[in-house]
Amino acid sequence: xxxxxxxxxxxxxxxxxxxxxxxxxxxxxxxxxxxxxxxxxxxxxxxxxxxxxxxxxxxxxxxxxxxxxxxxxxxxxxxxxxxxxxxxxxxxxxxxxxxxxxxxxxxxxxxxxxxxxxxxxxxxxxxxxxxxxxxxxxxxxxxxxxxxxxxxxxxxxxxxxxxxxxxxxxxxxxxxxxxxxxxxxxxxxxxxxxxxxxxxxxxxxxxxxxxxxxxxxxxxxxxxxxxxxxxxxxxxxxxxxxxxxxxxxxxxxxxxxxxxxxxxxxxxxxxxxxxxxxxxxxxxxxxxxxxxxxxxxxxxx
Amino acid sequence: xxxxxxxxxxxxxxxxxxxxxxxxxxxxxxxxxxxxxxxxxxxxxxxxxxxxxxxxxxxxxxxxxxxxxxxxxxxxxxxxxxxxxxxxxxxxxxxxxxxxxxxxxxxxxxxxxxxxxxxxxxxxxxxxxxxxxxxxxxxxxxxxxxxxxxxxxxxxxxxxxxxxxxxxxxxxxxxxxxxxxxxxxxxxxxxxxxxxxxxxxxxxxxxxxxxxxxxxxxxxxxxxxxxxxxxxxxxxxxxxxxxxxxxxxxxx
Ligand SMILES: Nc1ncnc2c1ncn2[C@@H]1O[C@H](COP(=O)(O)OP(=O)(O)OP(=O)(O)O)[C@@H](O)[C@H]1O
Ligand SMILES: [Mg+2]
Numbered sequence: 221x222x223x224x225x226x227x228x229x230x231x232x233x234x235x236x237x238x239x240x241x242x243x244x245x246x247x248x249x250x251x252x253x254x255x256x257x258x259x260x261x262x263x264x265x266x267x268x269x270x271x272x273x274x275x276x277x278x279x280x281x282x283x284x285x286x287x288x289x290x291x292x293x294x295x296x297x298x299x300x301x302x303x304x305x306x307x308x309x310x311x312x313x314x315x316x317x318x319x320x321x322x323x324x325x326x327x328x329x330x331x332x333x334x335x336x337x338x339x340x341x342x343x344x345x346x347x348x349x350x351x352x353x354x355x356x357x358x359x360x361x362x363x364x365x366x367x368x369x370x371x372x373x374x375x376x377x378x379x380x381x382x383x384x385x386x387x388x389x390x391x392x393x394x395x396x397x398x399x400x401x402x403x404x405x406x407x408x409x410x411x412x413x414x415x416x417x418x419x420x421x422x423x424x425x426x427x428x429x430x431x432x433x434x435x436x437x438x439x440x441x442x443x444x445x446x447x448x449x450x451x452x453x454x455x456x457x458x459x460x461x462x463x464x465x466x467x468x469x470x471x472x473x474x475x476x477x478x479x480x481x482x483x484x485x486x487x488x489x490x491x492x493x494x495x496x497x498x499x500x501x502x503x504x505x506x507x508x509x510x511x512x513x514x515x516x517x518x519x520x521x
Numbered sequence: 522x523x524x525x526x527x528x529x530x531x532x533x534x535x536x537x538x539x540x541x542x543x544x545x546x547x548x549x550x551x552x553x554x555x556x557x558x559x560x561x562x563x564x565x566x567x568x569x570x571x572x573x574x575x576x577x578x579x580x581x582x583x584x585x586x587x588x589x590x591x592x593x594x595x596x597x598x599x600x601x602x603x604x605x606x607x608x609x610x611x612x613x614x615x616x617x618x619x620x621x622x623x624x625x626x627x628x629x630x631x632x633x634x635x636x637x638x639x640x641x642x643x644x645x646x647x648x649x650x651x652x653x654x655x656x657x658x659x660x661x662x663x664x665x666x667x668x669x670x671x672x673x674x675x676x677x678x679x680x681x682x683x684x685x686x687x688x689x690x691x692x693x694x695x696x697x698x699x700x701x702x703x704x705x706x707x708x709x710x711x712x713x714x715x716x717x718x719x720x721x722x723x724x725x726x727x728x729x730x731x732x733x734x735x736x737x738x739x740x741x742x743x744x745x746x747x748x749x750x751x752x753x754x755x756x757x758x759x760x761x762x763x764x765x766x767x768x769x770x771x772x773x
Contacts, residue, residue, distance in 0.1 A: 319580050407617035411679070414575060415630035415686055416607035429620055 251501065258495035260488050269495060275460045275476075277484070282492035284499055286460035290378075290470040291500065294452060295445035297382025297466070298389050302445075303438045305386070306393035310437075313394075314401040315423050326398065333391035341454035344384045349375040349455055352383070356467055371467045374457065379466040381456035385445045393441035396515065400433035401426055432514045439511030446504050449474035473500040523550035526690065526720040527572060531586035534567055534744075536579070541567055541744045544586070549737070554712060554721045556731035556752065559741035560767070565724045568741070569692050572722065573609040574602050590690065607634070610688035614695040616675035618667035618682075623650075623659050626667045626678055630686035645685055653681035654711050673704025680711065684719075691715065693723040697730070709734050728768055732756050740764045 255262070261269065261282060272283020313325050353375030363369050371377075404426040412422040427434065449472075457469020458479060473496050484490040527549035534542035541564045549555045557565045570576045572588055574595060588595050595605055607630070618626050627646045636642060646663070650656040655677040659670070667678055676696060683691060693712070697705040712721060712734045725731050731738055731752065738755040740747045740763075748755065748764045759765045 405617070407613060407615060408619065410575060410578070410611075410613065411617045411619065411682075412629070412633075413578065414573065414606055414611035414613075415633070415682065416603050417630075417633050418603055421633050425619060 247505075251498075254494055254498040254501055258491045258498055261491035261495040264488065265492075269492075270499065273460070273462055277480075277486075277489050280486070280488055282488070284473070284492075284496050286462050287471055287473040287476050287496055288499060288503075289462045290381075290456065290460075291446055291472040291474070291503075293470070294378060294381040294385055294456065294472060295442055297378065298385030298445045299438065299442055301383065301386035302389040302393055302441055306390045306437070306441065307397055307434065309390070309394040310397035310401055311423060311427075314398050315419075315426070326395065329391050329394055331391075332387070333395075337388070337448065337450040338454075340384055340388055341451040344380060344451055344455040348384060349380050352377075352380045367464045368466050370465045371463070373467060374469060376455055376457040377465075377467050377469045378456065378463075381452045381470075381472070382466070384451050384455055385448055388448060388451065389441040389445050392444055393437050396437035396440055397430075397434050400430040400437060400515065403433070404429045436511040436514030436516075439507055439514065443504055443508040443511060446507060447474055447500065449478050453478055473497075523553060525549070526551035526591065527722075528589040528592070529587070530589075532568075532571065532588055533585035534564070534571060534576070535583040535585075536567075537581045542571075543744045545746050547739060547746060547749045549720065549722060551720050552716055552718070553736040554716050554723060554734050555737045555739065556735035557722065557724045557739050557741060558726070558728070558731050558767070559747075561726075563741040564744045565741055566694050569694055569722060569724055570611075572690070572692055573606050573611055575606075575611060577602065607686050608688050609690040609692060610683035610686065612676070612680050612683055612691065612693045612696045614698055616672060616679050616699070618670070618675050618678055620666065620668055622664045623667050623670070623678060624663040627681050627685050630682060634686065649681040649685040650678075652684050652715070653677045654707060654714075655681055671704070673700045673707060676700060676704070676708060677711065680708075684715075688719070690720045690722070693721065695724050695726060698726065705730070728756075728770075740767060742767070 265272065265282060269282065269284050270288065271285055272281075273285040274281040274283050275286065276282075309329060313322055313329075317325060353373055356369075356373030356375065356379075359369055359373070408425055408429050409422040412425040413419075417425070452472055453475040456472060456475060458471050458475060459469040460471045460476070461468065463470060477493050477497055477500075481490075481493055484493055525548045529545055529547050529549075532542060532545040533540060545568060557569065559565055567576065571584065572590070572595070576582050584596055590605070590609060593600070619629065621629070624646055627649050628642050631642060631645055636645075647656055647660070650659065655674060658674060659665075659678075667675065670678060676699075680691075680696070696712075697708040700708065709730060712723060715721060716736075723731075723735065735752045737749070738752040739749040740755065740759075740761075742763060748759060748761045750760075754760075755764060756768060759768070765771075
């Protein structure tokens with residue numbers, strides 16, 4: 221606490237404090253509104269909403285499982301593809317590339333994050349999906365017996381969704397990972413090198429030092445993947461089913477809300493859709509909170 | 522004259538176009554402590570870090586002249602920097618333990634060297650800790666985090682870590698400058714003991730420290746070697762006026 225407080229200081233504290241409180245209230249408010257607007261569905265289905273897989277607007281039967289599954293599954297695939305690539309980019313930019321290239325390279329990767337989601341979707345439909353379909357057609361019969369690869373080769377489906385999400389997640393994850401690596405003291409790498417470590421071994425020391433922060437960077441990417449709507453909607457096939465197959469058309473929470481919101485004629489239907497929004501909201505908050513905690517811990521250390 | 526371990530001839534060093542070391546020539550004796558002194562910015566660290574090629578990681582550096590360790594030019598073609606650094610260990614000004622256990626810190630250099638045998642690792646870890654005069658303080662908690670140690674203990678851990686890979690030369694860049702007097706004294710005693718088995722080059726800003734621990738002293742100024750002689754001569758009877766002014770504190 222400073223001893224001398226000018227009125228300017230006080231105004232600054234009050235002003236910024238007010239903004240902080242406002243943000244918290246906003247988030248809480250969103251939670252409250254989502255809950256209010258989905259109360260019919262919450263009452264009717266209770267916790268079973270999370271585990272039912274019927275989605276039948278005609279008979280008024282709603283369950284969120286296929287959408288939760290689709291969201292988590294596609295995000296997980298995205299993560300598995302994006303994490304190593306993003307980490308590789310971060311390592312290359314921060315540890316290997318010549319100084320002159322660092323700025324332009326970071327700028328280029330961040331530019332990827334500025335491309336609107338709908339543009340990724342169009343790219344997905346016209347470029348990615350045909351490629352994925354060709355690959356699926358190449359799959360030999362024995363491979364198609366593995367639960368991951370069953371079903372007809374449609375192109376649209378879980379695999380396309382996962383890949384497109386990965387492309388969208390890489391810029392965020394790699395730029396956060398890069399910041400984390402940049403925060404690792406040079407003396408850590410020097411300590412390793414002075415003991416006769418190779419360059420790669422010294423990089424591993426840096427990665428180990430920033431371990432939790434890098435996990436946080438990956439989780440931030442996960443948070444982004446969970447909520448991504450447009451591009452995924454355009455390539456996932458929009459079919460509510462729980463399937464382990466990468467070839468199968470599936471559905472996500474964000475996609476079903478976007479697609480069906482304007483058609484939801486009766487109130488229960490609408491409430492069920494909003495409850496899906498609530499579930500998505502909760503999952504994203506938890507993932508983001510976890511990732512923030514992890515990244516902050518390293519920056520402080 | 523003692524056996525020579527490190528020979529430096531007409532060594533120049535540039536950061537980009539900025540020349541910071543000018544035609545340094547000196548012979549560093551084996552199993553002795555050689556102190557590098559001089560005002561801030563005169564190039565002591567740069568010189569020290571040239572011996573194990575730590576400066577290689579800085580972009581745009583250039584060297585001229587020769588540094589020979591055991592008669593092998595460390596900047597010669599075909600030299601393996603990784604194995605050079607295993608023979609020429611280094612301790613930094615600010616202790617920099619890895620965020621691992623005490624044991625794993627000391628074992629690190631051996632592990633990357635390919636040593637897997639648990640018993641040999643155990644032996645090497647306790648031998649190195651013992652040589653660094655730290656074993657008694659930590660032997661009951663080898664698996665505790667190295668970051669939980671005090672500053673002085675961390676610095677001795679870093680020394681133990683450097684000793685574990687069994688170098689012949691130990692370069693120390695102001696190893697005690699961040700420590701209190703008692704921890705400093707421990708490091709000084711340690712340096713004194715270590716010279717039986719190691720050739721030590723130590724940078725220090727502390728004149729008493731240089732006088733206490735070293736056998737030879739090199740006085741640097743503005744990137745030039747002003748005077749290099751037995752420590753006793755440098756402190757009692759320097760032949761250059763600048764040296765005398767510096768060690769008597771007439772300029773800083
Ligand atoms: N990474 C670097 N890039 C460019 N110039 C550098 C770099 N490191 C040091 N220098 C310059 O080289 C000169 C010598 O620096 P050096 O660190 O070797 O001095 P020093 O004698 O160790 O000083 P101190 O006693 O303060 O540690 C200084 O002029 C410094 O500005
Ligand atoms: Mg220095």
